[in-house]
Amino acid sequence: MASARTGSILDQVDAKIRAAASDEETLELWADIRAAFDEGGPNAVKAVIEERVRRSRLAVEKDLKETRSVTRSAAPKKKPASTKKPRKAAAK
16 A cells, blocks of 8 residues: 555654664554554554554553552541531630
């Protein structure tokens, strides 16, 4: 599906990512993007990116929920507020 010019651009991006000593996650994402583009063009790339964002969002929400649960269980228990109102000082 990729034209010669597009292939050249993909090769240049690939070379720059590898030259930058990118981490494994970045290399994996690039490989997924490139494969998606070769198979289905820009719409397939958009779908890959949207899926990655969705998975990241769900992971962050799960981590946040777990963190809140731990902090709530570790927090000191609050004493119930007194139901009595403080007396006002008598005016002199």
